[in-house]
Amino acid sequence: MAGGREHGYARYRLDGCRCYICGFARSRYDENRSKAITAGTWKPWVDAEPVRVHIRHLQSCAMGLRTIAAQAGVDRKRLQSVLSGRTERGTGPQERVRPELAAAVLAVEPTLENLAPSTPVSPVGTRRRIRALVAMGWPQQYLAEHLGMRPGNFSMMLNREYVLVSRVLQVRAMYDALWRVDPSESGATSAGIVRARKHASDRGWAPVGAWDDDTIDDPEAFPDWTGRCGTAEGYQAHYVLGIAYCDPCRQARNAAKREQRVAGKASATVKVDARLRRTGTTRPLPKSA
Structure with a gap:
């Protein structure tokens, strides 16, 4: 197995193997490529920037490059090329990557199971x-x-x-x-x-x-003690259940009271204006300072 690669398209292209398996893989690749080009769906490369951003996001969540590579099922050196390029060759970060690599890396999430135990x-x-x-x-x-x-x-x-x-x-x-x-x-x-x-x-x-x-x-979440916490009904539920009032319910109750006061003042104003119209009088002007 040259270079650690199994027989297939990669070995045909990179190692020059011309066995039956490698030749068949090449012919299948060419056939699929031709069909995709005809259908207008041929996309052998995609932009590497979203992949690079996602890798840095995972690193900010304390995931190492080796861990990211293992979760994505790709070689760590390929991710290093996406991030900073191959320094030994003097090249910069990759501008394009294969769609399969992009999909594999973007599927990795910084879950607890993916983080190092000491993180x-x-x-x-x-x-x-x-x-x-x-x-x-x-x-x-x-x-x-x-x-x-x-x-x-x-x-x-x-x-x-x-x-x-x-x-x-x-x-x-x-x-x-x-x-x-x-x-x-x-x-x-x-x-x-x-x-x-x-x-x-x-x-x-x-x-x-x-x-x-x-x-x-x-x-940002708060405990729902009553099943209605954070609503105007939650405050009453605390009282009925004998549970100490929580802050979200206090805030909801205070907000409801403020709305009632505003609504009450508006209703009173409407009643006064209606009475003035019935009597043919006008609202007195406010006193000047």
Whole structure:
């Protein structure tokens, strides 16, 4: 296998192999190319700039070039050529790439599974998952043991500005395993469950039911305690359910009150104008300063 390439079109062109397999691959390529040219769909090259931008975006998300190449299923040197060119040949970045390479690279996303385990990321989703489990009654000591951590390190993790990808994935797995399990069925004592729930309640930690899978990791999202949080009806739902009022519901209630006041003033003005028209009088002019 010359140059590590299998028999096929690439070996025919690059290594000069003229065996049956390579010759057949060349003929198939020429046939498909002719058909595409006739149909007007022949695009052997595409602009490399979108690929280059996407690679840099992935790198800004802490993905290394080797990891990107592995996820895309391409050689790392090909991505290096797209980014900065082949310095040993004195050439600049590629201006065009094959459509297959572009599609493979653009399909790579900076998911947690694609990042290195030691990559620091936002702790928002990790905190919310742990706090939701505590609100269920899971003692923090039990959660720390589940993660193989000491209680002191566990508390420090909750207060850090970032957590490592490896820990995020561990907490996600723990959350998925425990959020539907009664703590008492796993050995938690009644006193420990009560203390955990009170600890969460005193700090306003949202329970499991307040989060959806598509919001729990979003820093801009807020917990939906009532199913109507963030609306005027949510404030009343807090009262009926006996749940402490959340900020979105307070803001929605205040906004509704302001609208009612504006509507009330407008209605009063309309009534006054109607009365003046009936009596044939005019609205008094305001006093000059």
